[in-house]
Amino acid sequence: ALAFADDLVLCARTSSGLRRSMDAVQTRLSAAGLVLNVEKSATLAITIDAKAKRYVVDTSEVFYLGQQNLGVLDAASQLKYLGIQFLPRGAAPSDGSALEKGLRNLRRAPIKPQQRMFMLRDHLIPQLQHGLVLGAARRGTLRKLDVQMRHHTRLWLRLPKDTPVAYFHARSADGGLGLPQFSVTIPILRERRMRGLEQSDSPYVRAVIRTKLGDVVRSRNTYNLHYGGERPRSIKQADVITAKLLHQAVDGRGLLEASRVPEPNDWVLGRSRLQSGRAFIDSVKVRGNLLPTGSRSSRGRRGQGSEGWCDAGCRAKESLNHISQACIRTHGGTVQRHDAVSRFACGRLRQRGFVVIEEPRIPTPAGIRKPDIIAEKNGKPVILDTQIKSDTLKLSDEHVRKRNYYDTPEVLDWVRNKFESENVPLVSTITLSWRGVWAPESATLLRELGLTKTDLRLISVMVVEKTALMFRWFKRSALTRNAPRQ
Template sequence: MAFADDVVLLATTLQGLQRRITSFAEYLEERGLRVNPAKSLTVALQPSGRDKKIKLVEDAVFTVNGDAITPAKTSTEWRCLGVFYANFGKKRPSMVKTLEDLLTKISTAPLRPQQRLVVLRYYLVPRLYHSLALSPLTSKFLKKLDCMVRAAVRRLERLEDSMVPACRQALRMSLVDARLHTARRLTFCQQNDLGTTKRRKAYWTKTLHDSVDGRHLRPTKNIPGAMRWSIEGTSLLSGKEYVNVMKLRFNALPCLSRTKRGRDVVKQCRAGCREDEVLGHVLQRCKRTNHARLRRHDVMVHYLARRLKEKYWNVREVPVFFTSLGRQIPDLVLKREGQAVIFDVQVVGQRVDLEDAHAAKRAKYINQDLHAQIADHPVIVMTATVSYRGCWAKSSVKDLQSLGIGKHDLSILTLRYLQGGLRAFRDHQMMTSVYPDEVATTETLNPPRSP
């Protein structure tokens, strides 16, 4: 990165940055402008694959019209639009030191006390607003700055330390006291104190998890990064898909049990199943969506296989083994450097605990006959156990991370199988097939109306 005044040039290589600087300098010279190398700075950042870090290249030299531009060192700091930066990114400014210097200048300047107060109130304090607004701050840090300003006012006005500040005296006024009391009451909701951001988040999280539609989202905490796309957005979804995927997460898709709840009408599945048409039945058990469920499962398996091959695992997809327990077909068999792993993917409903489902799937493949056919050393059994609403089993997350699957991959996996669930729901709504062996009588599905 190289910048001069308020112009920033970016490039992916050192040679590319030099070409951009030369091209930019020629562009300015054609218009009667010149780059001042003395006021310019270059920052050369290079990734280090071995250390998995970004290092600063201090010996990289860039020139403009034959003059060298000052390169950034590890101790170099600069400011842009009131924000301080270093080679590692945005840096909290030394606000305390800046404020101390400004207060010292005011107290030593040949000014009258009232002039000092005017400068402090209308020029010095507002000067800090921009940096404060664009910097990471805490209430403790702001309180420290506030105490420094108040102490300076005491010195300027020659006030004693025991003098009560005017703002504290104002708290004793009945009008101010009444407004503060009203403000405090507004921070309470159903006897819960919501005065801080942490408490507000905890309150709304608890409210969601205590609701009927939200109680099955509690395992989301097992991997919070997997749902970052719901906050930051993603280019993998159109606007309509995003809305519908969020409806699937919140159990708000228009099934009969939801659209007709509270009414004494038949809510059985339109495919002729002997179950109520709830979202769990549509996505997990209905015959209309069997092909979509298989496709959802295969998408997850193929994605994991591709990513694990990139991690230098030897991957076998859907191998068939004949054992003493019968035919067993795990989704993936992985081998690398003396390691052997049986990996299976499953999307489960809400009636079963995710950890119990994970343990049951592992128990299915803990078979010595099967392990002997895979490798002559111990074989590890792992699973990817998820619910159809986007929650992961904690043990499955640990298994995937041990294989080299990161949070970004888990986020994409979550998004993909939610899309698969949405596709299954759409197929269910558009199909008109009814299975004769499970069709109820016409009187059961359409009871006569009472006169």
């Protein structure tokens, strides 16, 4: 007998033996006040056809539970046990219809795109994972499920067809959307399950695994998985490979430092309702460098009149990096994005009891220095300057460069005299890339000053939203570098 929770399987060599087992179980359960559910019970009789040398499903014999007869399974019948569909010959192969149905339901539901992503990642996929790990899942089926999932995600988020595959499946901490990849995770989980059976504390389980039946089960659960040119043995190793594939892609290269400060990247998981659907879609595109810039749209067509130069007459490629950092059309947006981050940080510092001075003019022999924020609490002053940098730069180096710019005796003495403090002011920065990736030194100091992980996440969202807005301004503007300003 096999028993788990309220499910029970009785096995016998003969029909008379099965009847005795059924009577004994019914008697014991009745004594405990329990009743068997006839509608959910069924019998399966497998006999041997010696002449044809094959197994046969026998449907001629009917079994009774009390006065009611139990359903009889034939060769094509399916029975659900512990969430897995079984045929007489074993676990029924999955065809992916459950995922397709769930994706269609999510697409029809009147919810935001980020809510669809949340439901897919945190509810629909875990529902399917149990059956794929314990049931029969072929490689082709797993790849088909991945294709279905990415297809619907592209529709929901309006992503281009050449979006890197790794962008869908990389962890949010590494810069991706955090969707599991069935063709990678399921084989790893099945092999881990087999290793668990081989190392089981039960001698009976270990004995079964060493039989011919165990060899068959082991062969069905060994995929010899190769992914990204490597052989991952765990989900963690697979995540590292996926992150590497993302950061090797042209569009994912700017997310290389995302994992150094992983918490602010959680906004992409769609667990917040603060963003509108359009803002979330645009933010995901900015994060993945997927907006239709001239440089990106001209890939594969250069040399045919589509070189991807900036439409405003700048001597630079029309990349999102150029549009959000240096283009003449979006200079005002660059300033607004910078000021929005500074104002948010000032507000949070004031809420935590800091006295804040914004953009003071500090005279020095080298010229006027104007840090964005000077804050003081309990006699300990802090100097902060905000900067949104290119995704091609090392953010830690940019943090050090800006910190050294203000870490001079004249600036420090001015701040000490302003607050009448004996402590040496602490100099730091608020440094991010236009993709919302943080410099770790900046994030660490802001946390020490009292800002929360949620505050850092909101700043990241603010940056990518402003960057998306700048792209729209760029497309709507007719300003060129040679044209006179109005």
